[in-house]
Amino acid sequence: MYIPAHFKEIDPGEIAAVIAAAPLATIVAQTGDGLIANHLPLLATPDGTMIGHVALANDMHRQIAAGAEVLVIFRGDDGYVSPNFYPGKAIHHRHVPTWNYQVVHSYGTISWQHDDHAKRAAVGLLTRLHERRVNGAQGWRMADAPADYMAEMLAGIVAFRIAVHRTLAKSKLSQNRDAIDHAGAVAGLAQTGKAGLAERMRGHGPGRKGG
Numbered sequence: 301m302y303i304p305a306h307f308k309e310i311d312p313g314e315i316a317a318v319i320a321a322a323p324l325a326t327i328v329a330q331t332g333d334g335l336i337a338n339h340l341p342l343l344a345t346p347d348g349t350m351i352g353h354v355a356l357a358n359d360m361h362r363q364i365a366a367g368a369e370v371l372v373i374f375r376g377d378d379g380y381v382s383p384n385f386y387p388g389k390a391i392h393h394r395h396v397p398t399w400n401y402q403v404v405h406s407y408g409t410i411s412w413q414h415d416d417h418a419k420r421a422a423v424g425l426l427t428r429l430h431e432r433r434v435n436g437a438q439g440w441r442m443a444d445a446p447a448d449y450m451a452e453m454l455a456g457i458v459a460f461r462i463a464v465h466r467t468l469a470k471s472k473l474s475q476n477r478d479a480i481d482h483a484g485a486v487a488g489l490a491q492t493g494k495a496g497l498a499e500r501m502r503g504h505g506p507g508r509k510g511g
Contacts, residue, residue: 301403301405301468301470303468303470304476306475306476307470307471307472307473307475307476308469308470309402309404309469309470309471310469314469314471314503315404315467315469316344318374318376318402318403318404318469319342319344319374319404320344321376321377322374322375322376323341323342323343323374323430324339324340324341325339325340325341325342325350325352325372325373325374326338326339326372326373326375327339327340327360327370327371327372327373327462328370328371328372328373329363329364329368329369329370329371329410330368331363331364331368332363333363336360336363336364338354338358338360340352340353340354341426341430342372342462343425343426343429348463348464349461349462349463349464350372350406350408350461350462350464351421351422351425351426351459351460351461352422352426352459352460352462353419353422353423353426353457353458353459353460354457354458354460355456355457355458356455356456356457356458357456361412361458361460364410366410366411366412367409367410367411368409368410369407369408369409369410370407370408370409370410370462371405371406371407372405372406372407372408372462372464373403373404373405373406374403374404374406375401375402375403376401376402376403376404376500377401377402377494377496377497377500378399378400378401378402378497379399379400379401379489379492379494379497380397380399380492381397381398381399381400381474381485381488381489382397382488383395383396383397384488385481385484385485385487385488385489386477386481386484386485387480387481387484388478388480388481388484395481398472399472400472400473400474400485400489400497400501401470401472401497402469402470402471402472402473402500403469403470404467404468404469404470405467405468405469406462406464406466406467407464407465407466407467408462408463408464408465408466409462409463409465410460410461410462411460411461411462411463412458412459412460413458413459413460413461414458414459416454418459419454419457419458419459420442420454421459422457422459422460423442423454423457424442427439427440427441427442428441471500471504473497473500473501473504474486474501474504475504475505475506476506477506478506479505479506482501482505482506485501486498486501486502489501
């Protein structure tokens with residue numbers, strides 16, 4: 301990934317926030333069948349390990365060997381930035397369109413887990429996180445489903461863990477612009493339905509070096 305110095309994100313908190321806000325990751329791997337990509341929700345643990353599961357019917361766990369390197373991509377908010385957003389355009393017209401976004405690339409080795417304990421842990425951890433976000437204290441729990449049904453569902457998945465050894469992150473949020481044009485880009489994106497991206501930009505003002 302091309303990362304100019306002024307867009308390089310090195311703040312661990314910001315990187316964790318992007319992953320937490322966009323947990324549906326793209327997992328890319330080189331296999332005997334060529335490059336493959338799968339889109340799966342992942343949970344990043346405090347030690348940096350990523351936990352997930354895949355359908356037993358998905359050939360991913362047969363195509364990617366245990367211990368193989370994978371690239372995991374988390375893409376945060378993104379949006380088109382028009383030159384019309386910049387107040388400076390009216391003065392010198394030295395602006396062109398661009399695209400703002402945040403993205404995290406994590407590289408690691410994958411291990412497959414077929415045992416019931418690992419599969420229950422993967423499903424339990426992922427659902428607990430997202431059920432709490434959606435339903436709070438009333439969130440669904442695995443124990444809410446009949447035991448035989450849950451066993452049947454677990455038999456149809458394979459759990460996995462990714463041990464991350466390198467992370468690259470990019471926050472391209474107009475921090476290379478002067479203050480007035482940065483503020484104009486924030487306002488323009490907010491007005492065009494990109495309030496979340498505009499909010500991220502407010503924490504990445506001109507001159508910020510990614511933490």
